[in-house]
Amino acid sequence: MTTRSTHSSTAPIKRPRTIQIDSNGRLRHFIAIEGLPKTILTEMLDIAESFVSVTAQDVKKVPLLRGRTICNLFFEPSTRTRTTFELAAKRLSADVLNINISASSSSKGETLLDMLRNLEAMHTDMFVVRHSSSGAAQFIASKVEPHISVINAGDGSHEHPTQAMLDMFTIRQHKPDFSALRVAIVGDLRHSRVARSQIHALNTLGVGELRVVAPRTLIPAGMERLGVQIYQNLEEGIRDVDVIIMLRLQRERMHGAFIPSEQEYFQLYGLTEARIALARPDVMVMHPGPINRGVEMDSAVADGKHSVILQQVSNGIAIRMAAMSMAMRSRADAKAEA
Numbered sequence: 331m332t333t334r335s336t337h338s339s340t341a342p343i344k345r346p347r348t349i350q351i352d353s354n355g356r357l358r359h360f361i362a363i364e365g366l367p368k369t370i371l372t373e374m375l376d377i378a379e380s381f382v383s384v385t386a387q388d389v390k391k392v393p394l395l396r397g398r399t400i401c402n403l404f405f406e407p408s409t410r411t412r413t414t415f416e417l418a419a420k421r422l423s424a425d426v427l428n429i430n431i432s433a434s435s436s437s438k439g440e441t442l443l444d445m446l447r448n449l450e451a452m453h454t455d456m457f458v459v460r461h462s463s464s465g466a467a468q469f470i471a472s473k474v475e476p477h478i479s480v481i482n483a484g485d486g487s488h489e490h491p492t493q494a495m496l497d498m499f500t501i502r503q504h505k506p507d508f509s510a511l512r513v514a515i516v517g518d519l520r521h522s523r524v525a526r527s528q529i530h531a532l533n534t535l536g537v538g539e540l541r542v543v544a545p546r547t548l549i550p551a552g553m554e555r556l557g558v559q560i561y562q563n564l565e566e567g568i569r570d571v572d573v574i575i576m577l578r579l580q581r582e583r584m585h586g587a588f589i590p591s592e593q594e595y596f597q598l599y600g601l602t603e604a605r606i607a608l609a610r611p612d613v614m615v616m617h618p619g620p621i622n623r624g625v626e627m628d629s630a631v632a633d634g635k636h637s638v639i640l641q642q643v644s645n646g647i648a649i650r651m652a653a654m655s656m657a658m659r660s661r662a663d664a665k666a667e668a
Contacts, residue, residue, distance in 0.1 A: 349471055356660040359471040359480045360653045362489040363530035370656075371495070371534055377652035378499050378645070384421055385647060394655050395424035398455040402428045403470075404483070405461040410619060410643065411483055411493070415458050418650035427454070443473060450475055455661070456654065457481070464488035464523075479657035481650075487523050493618050494527030496649040498535060500642050501573055504614055508532070512539040512610075514561075514568050516599065517577030517626060520548045520588070524618045525577055529556050543567030545599070547588045564599050569608045575616045576601055576626045592625045601627040606636060614638050 348365040352358045357370055384392055400419040404412050412428070419426045429449075449457070456479045459467045464486030471480035484490040505511055513532055519525050519542055532540050533556070542553060543561045554560055561567030568574055579595065589595045606613060615627075615636040623629050632639060 349468070352660055357653075357656045358660050359467075359482075360491055360657060361468050361471055361480065361482045363491045363494055363527045363534065364489070366534065368534050368536070371498070371531060374495055374649065374652045374656060375499050375502055377655065378495075378648040381421075381648040381651045382645075384651075385644070391421050391423050393423045395419065395422040395455075395658055398422075398424045398658060399453060400424045400426050400456045400458060400654065401449055401454045402426065402458045402483075403431070403460070404429070405431050405459075405466070406484070408460055408483070410646075411460065414643070414646040415481075415483060415492075415650050418647050418654060419458075421647065422651055422654060424455075424654075427452075442470075446470065446474060450478065454478065456657065458483050460484045462486055477661055479661060481653055481657065484523055487521050487526075489527045489530075490523040490618075491527050491531075492646070492650050492653055493524050494531045495653070496642055496646045497524075497528055497575065497616060497618070498531050499645050499649055500616065500638055501614065503641075503645075504638070505572060508535045508537045511537050511573060512541070512571045513537055513573040513575065514541040514543055514571045514609075515558075515575045515577065516543040516564065516567065516601070518548050518579050518588075519544045519553065519577065520550045521580040522577050525575075526556075528575060529558060533557050541567050541571065543599070545589065545595075564601075564605060565608055568601075568605065571609045571613060573614045573616065574601065574606075574609060575618075576621075578618065578620065579622055579625055592622075596625050600625065601631050603628065603630055603634065606631060606634075616642060619643070 350357060350359050350361055350366060384390055402412055402415055416426050416428065457470060458481045459470055460483040461467065465488060466485045467480055467482035474480060482489060482491055515525050515528060529540065540557065541559045541561055543564055546562060549560060613636055615631060617639050621632055623632060631637065
């Protein structure tokens with residue numbers, strides 16, 4: 331059964347008040363896509379474009395954040411996201427601290443706020459935060475000293491804004507007019523912070539049509555209020571789309587029987603070359619990674635001609651450089667104006 335709701339029939343999305351923007355409309359923290367204006371998202375994409383050439387230089391650095399200290403606070407395991415944040419900071423010439431939370435004093439009973447105060451005393455300028463609890467990055471942003479910025483590297487099932495923006499950046503490199511696009515997001519929507527950020531970003535950038543495709547058990551309540559069309563049949567959901575974004579099946583967050591088995595999930599929702607033929611001939615296939623091959627998609631699709639998955643990884647560095655430089659520029663501008 332397919333349930334559809336259109337943009338025109340959906341009530342306006344209420345944007346929460348945000349601490350992300352300063353009084354002059356500049357990015358202070360980057361916690362979530364929701365609530366940010368199109369101008370900020372477009373500026374981030376444009377700045378990222380300017381950083382792409384840095385990675386092709388012999389010396390892959392620019393001096394924008396020289397003398398600044400950026401602290402990666404990862405309360406959840408991560409390899410790719412933490413590495414790309416670290417690379418992005420170093421390519422901006424910042425000093426980087428990677429805090430091993432499992433070996434830190436927090437494991438000995440130190441509170442989060444005590445940890446922050448100690449890191450602030452080391453003259454940290456930015457915290458990059460990944461946490462299993464939704465809202466953790468916003469909580470930290472509300473507690474840090476005014477000169478410190480916070481970037482959300484993924485919090486619970488809430489948002490993963492830099493992942494969504496690198497996805498937008500990759501789409502724009504191939505298909506610049508968002509209003510002409512029909513996009514399908516497929517998979518574990520219930521547990522995906524990436525999907526929430528992608529939906530907010532695509533709606534803010536004015537995507538022509540946005541679909542989500544998943545079994546009923548993996549569609550969170552209220553999803554239709556986000557301005558999407560909901561499909562439970564993959565073949566219907568990806569028919570004639572320009573972009574397919576596959577989501578990872580988040581085994582570590584599944585504490586119930588959401589799917590009968592991974593084999594059956596692949597039979598119904600796995601992306602194969604035969605199913606790609608239902609989309610537009612130049613369809614892009616994306617995935618935030620890591621891929622569960624044979625569960626979300628065939629290897630032939632992951633490595634095939636429509637896949638831009640490795641390009642997404644490369645673009646993660648440029649987008650994170652853009653987000654860091656925008657937040658730190660806000661601080662520099664505010665200081666100059668004081």
